[in-house]
Amino acid sequence: MSDAHIENIRQTVADPKLQLAIYTATGRLIEHRARVVARDVLPDYEELRTQANAIKKHTIEHLDFYLEQLESNVIAHGGKVVFCQNGEEVADFVLSLAKERGARLIVKSKSMTTEEIHLNDRLEKHQLEAVETDLGEYILQLAHQRPYHIVAPALHLTREDVGEIFSQRLGIEKEVVIEKQTRIARDVLRQKFLEADVGISGANFLVADSGAVVLVENEGNARLTTSAPRIHIAVAGIEKVIPRAQDLAVFLNLLGRSATGQLLTVYTSFLSGPRRANEVDGPDEFYLVLVDNGRSVVLADPEKRQSLYCIRCGACLNHCPVYRKIGGHNYPWVYSGPIGAILTPQFHGVHQDTWLPFASSLCGACAEVCPVKIEIPRLLLKLRAEVAEAKQREGAGGLERLAFRMFAWVMTHPGIFQTLSSIGRKLAPMLPPAGPLRSWIAERDLPPMPAQSFHQWWAARRKSG
Ligand code: SF4
Numbered sequence: 001m002s003d004a005h006i007e008n009i010r011q012t013v014a015d016p017k018l019q020l021a022i023y024t025a026t027g028r029l030i031e032h033r034a035r036v037v038a039r040d041v042l043p044d045y046e047e048l049r050t051q052a053n054a055i056k057k058h059t060i061e062h063l064d065f066y067l068e069q070l071e072s073n074v075i076a077h078g079g080k081v082v083f084c085q086n087g088e089e090v091a092d093f094v095l096s097l098a099k100e101r102g103a104r105l106i107v108k109s110k111s112m113t114t115e116e117i118h119l120n121d122r123l124e125k126h127q128l129e130a131v132e133t134d135l136g137e138y139i140l141q142l143a144h145q146r147p148y149h150i151v152a153p154a155l156h157l158t159r160e161d162v163g164e165i166f167s168q169r170l171g172i173e174k175e176v177v178i179e180k181q182t183r184i185a186r187d188v189l190r191q192k193f194l195e196a197d198v199g200i201s202g203a204n205f206l207v208a209d210s211g212a213v214v215l216v217e218n219e220g221n222a223r224l225t226t227s228a229p230r231i232h233i234a235v236a237g238i239e240k241v242i243p244r245a246q247d248l249a250v251f252l253n254l255l256g257r258s259a260t261g262q263l264l265t266v267y268t269s270f271l272s273g274p275r276r277a278n279e280v281d282g283p284d285e286f287y288l289v290l291v292d293n294g295r296s297v298v299l300a301d302p303e304k305r306q307s308l309y310c311i312r313c314g315a316c317l318n319h320c321p322v323y324r325k326i327g328g329h330n331y332p333w334v335y336s337g338p339i340g341a342i343l344t345p346q347f348h349g350v351h352q353d354t355w356l357p358f359a360s361s362l363c364g365a366c367a368e369v370c371p372v373k374i375e376i377p378r379l380l381l382k383l384r385a386e387v388a389e390a391k392q393r394e395g396a397g398g399l400e401r402l403a404f405r406m407f408a409w410v411m412t413h414p415g416i417f418q419t420l421s422s423i424g425r426k427l428a429p430m431l432p433p434a435g436p437l438r439s440w441i442a443e444r445d446l447p448p449m450p451a452q453s454f455h456q457w458w459a460a461r462r463k464s465g
Pocket residue numbers: 150258309310311312313314315316317339366369370371372373374
């Protein structure tokens with residue numbers, strides 16, 4: 001961890017306003033969740049978690065089958081499916097489609113996958129305007145910040161902060177009344193919806209047996225994003241697929257409760273392909289972009305692949321004592337908190353941000369609240385072991401590098417080389433029968449030690465001749 005990073009964490013912890021914002025917001029989410037998963041409200045809550053875990057396990061283990069089924073059902077409903085290896089391929093696809101259709105303005109609804117691949121930045125580099133339409137995401141886009149939390153992206157900002165951001169970025173009087181701030185954003189965004197050529201959404205679930213994209217939200221902006229523009233592109237990670245529509249009875253029951261303490265979110269949309277001939281609204285074209293971006297690497301590990309069960313509810317963040325202290329921006333990637341601590345090292349490699357799996361008290365609160373029962377503490381321990389192994393390997397590599405540097409130095413200093421080689425010849429027969437040097441030699445073919453060095457032989461030859 002760099003000094004600058006440590007300093008950022010110190011500043012977060014020492015900022016009473018920020019600490020209060022994080023504690024209040026996560027505390028509220030904790031309370032709301034506790035109310036709606038209580039035994040008297042939802043007696044089969046634990047059974048639902050077990051089912052959710054079993055469905056995810058089954059789907060992830062048969063991902064190839066369900067992705068193919070999903071693809072054929074999307075095509076059957078008039079949509080197109082695009083498989084992308086990484087963010088660059090997603091951006092290339094969106095850019096070329098926008099170019100072909102003469103599109104200039106894109107509206108977006110909240111999507112962690114597009115955050116993950118920095119889609120907005122990639123599009124803006126090519127003069128395509130992409131406007132976030134979720135209120136929290138819109139505020140962050142104006143402030144040039146990344147999400148602080150998976151579910152509540154602007155959780156760290158007070159209404160004073162938002163008033164300041166709106167005033168600076170929209171050139172208006174500072175407004176601190178939340179309802180009026182919402183109206184300001186709404187007025188700007190309505191116009192964007194009307195003018196947009198393309199709408200980009202994420203997907204909470206992808207239903208293999210119907211080809212439907214399922215979106216849950218509270219603001220209605222995802223509905224407008226996916227229906228007002230003439231092109232809808234849904235960008236989702238390959239792990240978002242679930243086998244059947246009836247599996248949603250399990251997941252929808254868990255997602256809203258775990259995320260915000262709602263029995264159901266305000267809007268749940270099922271989108272299957274473009275507008276049909278007899279429908280009044282909807283896009284003319286529909287594309288489902290399925291993104292890998294490192295997921296197949298995670299999938300290859302039979303134990304750690306359970307990280308892909310995540311439904312991005314954010315409950316583990318709210319309950320994590322580390323997240324609640326250091327906040328979202330001190331994590332290195334868009335995924336923060338316990339889920340970020342297990343996803344980031346797997347996506348980026350354990351060599352990077354080696355502190356991350358250790359940023360946990362292992363209290364187990366994350367695993368207790370995870371609606372899909374991901375064993376986060378167990379994976380953290382596994383990743384800690386992998387980090388330690390990698391460091392050990394690097395340490396060995398470091399020693400090897402040092403040895404070669406010393407060898408090079410000795411070889412360029414003939415006097416020292418001769419002294420050391422005559423000492424070496426005397427000591428070689430005394431090497432112990434076991435030990436690291438013996439093992440090293442045991443693996444390599446060494447010619448028998450000559451009686452004298454080349455220099456000694458040469459000097460003797462010149463003397464005699
Ligand atoms: S790991 Fe579990 S608790 Fe955390 S965001 Fe994912 S589903 Fe929610």
